[in-house]
Amino acid sequence: MVLRGGSSKGLYFVRDDLPTDDGARDDLLLRIMGSPDERQIDGLGGAHPLTSKVAVVGQSARPAIDVDYQFLQIGVAEPLVSDRQNCGNLLAGVGPFAIERGLVDVGTEATEVRVRIHMVNTATTAVAAVPVADGAPVYDGNTAISGVPGTAAAIRLEFDDIAGGSTGALLPTGAPVDTIDGVACTLIDNGMPVVVMRADALGVGGHESCDELESNTALRTRLESIRLEAGRRMGLGDVRDTTIPKLTLVAEPVDGGQLSTRTFIPHRCHDAIGVLGAVSVATAALLPGTPAAEVARPGSAGRVVLEHPTGLFEAAVSVTIAGDVATVDRAGIVRTARKLMDGDAFAR
């Protein structure tokens, strides 16, 4: 099935329909997506990292969990399939897909189902509140999310334990601020490992278009060198061929939010911002003395509104700070998803 999940789009598979051997599975998925090829012309991929994604969903054997969700990033021009990162946008489609495929029981009377999801990539949990009618997901609704035209039904996602999912700790180096190549950075993992830096520390404003930032070769070279060192410091090893950590440049807000963001995922500039990436950046903004906190405008408790290239992203995050230790109390967001097609894919 093809679903839009949040501001991404991907192919959703039932785990049992794919080869059990990872090598055979990856080979099949590359052929289905049409990779490697810049245009993915001979496959179903959308020629951008945000539309070259796969969700693998299966019934869970874990207590109090309905389904397991594994995210796979499929390379566009490279023959790579990676399970190193999670994806909070495709996560939005997991509840509806699980209901569509009968992996979750829904009574005919229910108007909402809470689907408990084990996120395999980070071994963490999300609960998706999915609107339903007559035992099926409801896709139509009044909720707009930026980066997606029109409106659709809201899916609330709540996260219990996402801090340190990829690196073991919210602040994997133990400090809220590290300096790499003379640039103050927050190396943070509240669901997604991200390097958060002030745009002005890199000689840009932080409000530029993605095209402008992507064509700044000096900036991109410097960002990649910072990323490689940040990956080592975050315990991720050599991150040359992985899509984590992400990089977010922050600046003063100009559009009604609390913080302006431009995010590299990690080589292309995101049209908006990733879900778990946004939760991590919002958390950084709540830690005093960090580059994000320096430029953020104060907001209401438990809520951080991030500006990004195509609008606003609201994250519900609250943090308790005791001495040097920051603990995340709560994290959640609202997304939408939509079934786009269901059928047979013909692999190359």
Ligand code: NQM
């Ligand atoms: O951060 C893009 C996206 C993502 C990932 C990326 C995501 C997340 O927008 O949870 O959703 O950072 O590669 O789909």
